[in-house]
Amino acid sequence: MEPTFLAASPFLPVIGLSVLLLLFHVMLQGMIATKELGTDWNAGPRDDGLEPKSAQAGRAARASSNFRETYPGFIALAFGLILAGDPHGFGLIGAWVWFVCRLVYIPLYLAGIPYIRSLVWLGSVAGIVAMFLVLMF
Incomplete structure (x- = not known):
């Protein structure tokens, strides 16, 4: 029998997502590299040290x-908030802000859009900070 606080936590959907x-992220990076270097490279041991060189492959890897x-x-804070509770829901809002920002970050990075991408990254950090503050105070 699992603890009821874990089974009913509103954090579980955002953790799953x-x-x-x-x-x-892993699949996107692999698909872009495979498109550039071919399926033989992807299926092989990659002992030759060959790495994808395209801007898209580099951006996907960096993202x-x-x-x-x-x-x-994020995971540590989310589970900490499950255990400690989130009486005001501020930590859950922070978790969703982190997730949405991380989702939006991908196409911005792949498109090479500066500044806005950095602002979105800062939004994800704000989500983490919100989670931290709820856990600590």
Whole structure:
């Protein structure tokens, strides 16, 4: 029997969607690299050191890396808020802000749009900070 606070947490949908977003990053990066270097490269051991060189491949890789830099913190805070509770819902709002910003960040980065992309990234950081503040105070 699982604890009721975990089963009923409103954080679980955003955590589940965040895992799908992680998988999307990995698949997007792989699809762009495969388009450039071919399926033999993708299926092979990649011992030749060949890496994709296109701007799109680089952007997809950097966007994925950027996502993975904040993802552990998001997950830790989300589960911390599940355990501690989020009496005002501010932490949940922060989680959704983080998720939506991370989702919007992908096409902005792939399109090479400066400044707006950075503002969206700052929005995702604001979501993390909101979660942190609820957990700490």
